[in-house]
Amino acid sequence: MTDLTRENPTKTLIKFALPMVLSVAFQQVYNIADKLIAGRYAGEEALAAVSASYPITMIIMAFALGTNIGCSVVISGLYGGKKYSEVKTAVSTSVVLALGAGIILSVISFFLSDPLLKVLKTPENIFDDSALYLRIYIYGFVFLYLYNICTGAFNALGNSRTPLYFLIASSIGNIILDYIFVAVFHWGVAGVAWATFIAQGISSVLSLIALLVEMKKIKTTKTPPLLSSSSMKKILVLAVPSILQQSFVSVGGLLIQGLVNSFDSSSIIAGYGVAIQLNTFAITVFNTAGNAVSNYTAQNLGSGNYERVREGFRSALKIGAVIALPFAAAYTFAGNFLVSVFMDSPTQEALQTGKEFLIIVSPFYFVVMLKLSADGIMRGASAVRFFVISTFSDLLLRVGLAYILSPYFGSTGIWLSWPIGWLISAAIVVIFYLKGYWIPSEKRSDIIAEFRKNKKNTET
Secondary structure (H helix, E strand, C coil): CCCCCCCCHHHHHHHHHHHHHHHHHHHHHHHHHHHHHHHHHCCHHHHHHHHHHHHHHHHHHHHHHHHHHHHHHHHHHHHHCCCHHHHHHHHHHHHHHHHHHHHHHHHHHHHHHHHHHHHCCCCHHHHHHHHHHHHHHHHCHHHHHHHHHHHHHHHHCCCCHHHHHHHHHHHHHHHHHHHHHHHHCCCCHHHHHHHHHHHHHHHHHHHHHHHHHHHHHCCCCCCCCCCCHHHHHHHHHHHHHHHHHHHHHHHHHHHHHHHHHCCCCHHHHHHHHHHHHHHHHHHHHHHHHHHHHHHHHHHHHHCCCHHHHHHHHHHHHHHHHHHHHHHHHHHHHHHHHHHHHCCCCCCHHHHHHHHHHHHHHHHHHHHHHHHHHHHHHHHHCCCHHHHHHHHHHHHHHHHHHHHHHHHHHCHHHHHHHHHHHHHHHHHHHHHHHHCCCCCCHHHHHHHHHHHHHHHHHHHC
């Protein structure tokens, strides 16, 4: 466990964020492996089937990620304030919440999966495979939910290494199972789904055991309660807006997927599916770095160190630029090759679709990193309203412009809407940060005055 209120902010963030970034990178590797193995060993239609169901799986993931954010910020604040008994209660409350919500949402998702695929205008030739993949994926939702809660708790305690070790093992296992089930047993998309199910299941159970061991290391004068309505309320106050925010982003993905499906071309769907997976790889890494900023902010605000939060934001921007550069360069200059790797005999239309998407969006990854760093400050300060506003503006612009531009520019019009949304939403959340909306309102004027005084003294 690491105290994020000490040492140099840049050094602290790098040491804390690097294992988180590597963890999510490995997680994305096995998501990419699903599509790569499906495309190369089961064909372009199998790849399209997995791709068509991807936006629905992202809605499912939104609930897990939103709750992850809620529990992580709450636990970070308590840990930064040295309230160790409340930390243990918040962790156990989060685990119980994950198990209950995971079971309920699995049942709901099971019955909604086929109707959603129909709403998305999924082509008939890939509908059955898409539905099969979704059903198996939903079976493992409880594991997915539990793993994300455990990861959020570890990160809140400053321990970003333990989730990394589990993700490395899980990713390697998933890729091996993918190959065995699809290339050797020829199970098609079902093999891809079962490989993910098994890998997530093992990883979540081991993560829970490790978290329980970690909790025993925290010494308290008395045994804290297992459940707390107060902890539950604090978690939900942050989790519900985060779930809504994540869900609306996923709904935006659904709407755009439906627009892509309306071209009625499995080649375009496959090309977009590969490109969006590569894009999601980058965005998820960036978002994880933003989550590290959230934990850093929550711990430092819990200890009352406002100036250190500002120093952390400046450090996050430098780190973010270093993270964004290789993705932007690889996708801009090697997009065609990266897309082709996923398919055995790709059509020219599929290659062109994926390449064009990556070339249009990847140069703006630096803007995304700026936005997510500012979002991380707002989230860590529990100023959820402000980062939700920035996210919704991004979503509404991207979806709205996609539908406006696609009749005139075809699929290219959809891709053009992404950087416009990023630019405007980044400007909005940076203004929120500069206005000091991450500082509690009752202290805002005094703290900002102190910032200005310190700046003047430094210049003198």
